Each structure stands twice: as structure tokens, then as C-alpha cells.
Amino acid sequence: MARARDPIADLRRIAFLLERANEATYRVRAFRSAAKALAGMPATELTERAGNGTLTELAGVGDVTARCVAESLAGEEPVYLRRLVATEGSDLDAEATALRAALRGDCHTHSDWSDGGSPIEEMALAAVELGHEYLVLTDHSPRLTVARGLTASRLRQQLDHVAKVNAALPEGFRILTGIEVDILADGSLDQDDDLLARLDVVVGSVHSGLKDERSKMTRRMLKAVANPHLDILGHVTGRMVSSRPAGVTGPGDRGHRARTRAESDFDADAVFAACAEHDTAVEINSRPERQDPPKRLIRRALEAGCRFAINTDAHAPGQLDWQRFGCERAALCGVPADRVINTWSAEQLVAWTQNRP
Ligand SMILES: [Zn+2]
Numbered sequence: 001m002a003r004a005r006d007p008i009a010d011l012r013r014i015a016f017l018l019e020r021a022n023e024a025t026y027r028v029r030a031f032r033s034a035a036k037a038l039a040g041m042p043a044t045e046l047t048e049r050a051g052n053g054t055l056t057e058l059a060g061v062g063d064v065t066a067r068c069v070a071e072s073l074a075g076e077e078p079v080y081l082r083r084l085v086a087t088e089g090s091d092l093d094a095e096a097t098a099l100r101a102a103l104r105g106d107c108h109t110h111s112d113w114s115d116g117g118s119p120i121e122e123m124a125l126a127a128v129e130l131g132h133e134y135l136v137l138t139d140h141s142p143r144l145t146v147a148r149g150l151t152a153s154r155l156r157q158q159l160d161h162v163a164k165v166n167a168a169l170p171e172g173f174r175i176l177t178g179i180e181v182d183i184l185a186d187g188s189l190d191q192d193d194d195l196l197a198r199l200d201v202v203v204g205s206v207h208s209g210l211k212d213e214r215s216k217m218t219r220r221m222l223k224a225v226a227n228p229h230l231d232i233l234g235h236v237t238g239r240m241v242s243s244r245p246a247g248v249t250g251p252g253d254r255g256h257r258a259r260t261r262a263e264s265d266f267d268a269d270a271v272f273a274a275c276a277e278h279d280t281a282v283e284i285n286s287r288p289e290r291q292d293p294p295k296r297l298i299r300r301a302l303e304a305g306c307r308f309a310i311n312t313d314a315h316a317p318g319q320l321d322w323q324r325f326g327c328e329r330a331a332l333c334g335v336p337a338d339r340v341i342n343t344w345s346a347e348q349l350v351a352w353t354q355n356r357p
Pocket residue numbers: 180205207234235
């Protein structure tokens with residue numbers, strides 16, 4: 001049977017697209033080297049090696065490139081290539097819409113208990129109107145004083161309050177308890193362990209020392225990701241792409257208003273590998289001024305096998321509708337719905353957070 005695709009051409013095409021996207025040289029080289037290593041090989045040997053898994057024995061061929069070759073030989077566009085092409089900016093409106101429709105809740109939101117602008121009840125009602133089945137309330141932790149982070153005692157009060165609010169909300173909807181806990185300089189989490197254990201969902205984010213040098217920031221993030229209480233790694237790079245999201249004015253956004261800010265420097269592959277190993281979800285933060293992580297890192301987290309949470313990080317009810325932005329970016333990177341934890345029901349989500357390794 002004639003081969004439907006040329007695997008060498010596919011490897012070269014991937015290298016080209018990576019270069020055009022200004023990716024790191026070593027990443028481009030992996031595909032160029034594999035193409036070079038395989039270019040002279042007879043088609044029969046190539047097919048045989050792809051079949052018995054011995055392509056990776058060749059110098060210059062790794063797991064990812066071998067997988068691309070196998071997919072090509074099977075007549076399929078390699079998944080890696082498909083994602084790259086998708087990220088080039090073709091119209092994925094339908095995919096983004098489908099992903100948004102699959103979301104059943106939001107795992108990162110703030111109320112006026114910390115730096116949000118509205119009471120918990122208003123946030124919850126807006127979520128009901130959007131068709132959500134749940135909203136995870138994740139106000140800040142004590143050390144983030146600029147955002148009026150909750151002490152352990154205020155968080156306990158909030159838990160009692162949420163129980164009362166839940167009793168009054170429509171059936172089929174509930175507020176899940178949570179926190180956006182600071183990842184401290186040493187990688188520990190800024191709240192008591194017994195409280196973290198009690199919460200339905202724990203988002204952990206870096207809010208300080210964002211300019212830490214690479215090895216320090218990597219260690220810090222790796223330690224947090226390995227913490228069994230941490231369910232979701234929030235706004236991974238800390239970048240700010242614009243000083244203020246369109247249409248956002250007034251109070252209620254203190255903790256998140258900032259000037260343009262570069263990404264933190266850390267070993268993303270190591271951090272995503274740890275997220276996959278510990279089954280910690282990577283947040284796709286929908287805030288227009290964050291757009292965090294950038295698309296090239298979403299693709300790498302996907303390759304690493306991570307789960308995702310598409311969150312708004314809303315500080316006001318209207319911002320709960322920002323999930324759309326995160327869905328667009330996720331769809332552009334080829335994130336499938338079954339890798340997104342907020343496509344689950346509240347029961348599934350809580351079962352996952354309570355039973356993670
Ligand atoms: Zn944050």
C-alpha cells in the first residue's frame with residue numbers, strides 16, 4: 001500500500017513552524033536531527049522500525065519524533081504537527097465554543113472577603129445564570145496582605161458562611177470551598193494543613209518574588225506541585241500582557257492590577273512533568289491581562305500529559321464570563337475537553353481532589 005504521508009517532510013514542517021514561532025533552538029533541532037537521521041533510510045526499514053519501536057535506538061530520534069514518524073506512516077497528520085498548525089491562528093471558533101459549552105464550573109474566583117468586588121452570593125448567582133453547576137470560591141491566603149488574604153480564622157468563618165449560602169441557592173448548583181493559596185518563597189503553602197485538607201479545591205499561585213532566578217523558582221514550584229494539597233497550579237508564569245483588561249475599571253481588582261510584567265523564569269518542562277506525575281492540574285487563566293500560560297507553554301503542558309483547569313480568576317460577577325477567552329486559547333493549542341477538570345461534575349471534581357496521589 002502506498003504511503004499517505006512523508007514522515008521526513010512532516011518532521012521538517014514541524015521544525016519550520018517551531019522556528020517561525022520563535023521556539024528554543026534545541027526544540028527545533030530535535031526535529032531537524034530526526035529528519036536528517038531518517039532521510040536516507042529505506043522505506044521498508046523505516047516502517048519496520050516504527051512497527052517494532054526501535055526508531056528511538058537511532059541517534060537523533062527521541063520519543064516525540066518517533067511518535068510523529070509512526071503517525072505519519074499510518075497516514076495520519078502527526079498530533080504534534082496538528083497542534084502547531086492550529087496554534088498558527090486558524091479559525092477555531094467552533095472548537096472554542098464546544099469547549100466552553102463543556103465547562104460545568106469555574107475553579108478560581110474571588111469575593112469581597114479578599115480582593116474581589118462583590119459578595120459571595122452575587123458571584124454565585126451570576127454563575128447560576130451562566131449555567132454553571134458550581135463555583136469554587138478561592139479567596140487569597142494570609143500573606144497576600146495587599147489583597148486582604150484570609151487568616152485561618154477568617155477562612156473558617158467563610159466556610160460556615162458558604163454552607164449557609166449554599167442552603168439558599170437553587171438545587172443543582174453549589175459553591176465549592178477553596179483558596180488561592182500563596183506559594184511561599186520556599187515552596188510551602190500559605191495556610192494551615194488541616195484547613196487545606198478540608199477545602200474542596202486548592203489553587204496555588206506565585207504572587208511574590210516573581211523575578212526569582214531560574215533554579216530557585218523551579219525548586220519553589222516543584223515543591224508546591226508535589227504538595228498533596230495543591231490541586232491546581234494558578235497563573236503559571238505570572239506574566240501581565242496589558243496593564244488593564246478591556247472594560248475593567250473601578251475597585252475589586254486590586255490584587256491583580258499591575259503593569260506589564262515578564263514571565264517568571266523556571267524550567268517549564270520540569271514543572272509540567274511534575275504536574276503530570278502528581279496529577280496537579282495546570283490552570284489556563286482567562287483574564288485578558290494575564291493570558292497565562294502563553295500558548296507555547298500550554299502546548300508543552302499538553303505534551304507532558306497534564307490536566308488543565310480553564311478558570312476566570314474573576315474578581316467581579318461579569319468577569320465569570322471570561323472563560324471564553326481561556327477556551328479560545330486552549331482550543332488553539334488542541335487541548336481536548338477530557339483533559340479539562342472543570343468539564344467534570346462537582347462530584348467528580350471533589351472526588352478527584354480528595355483522592356489525588
Ligand atoms: Zn493570583
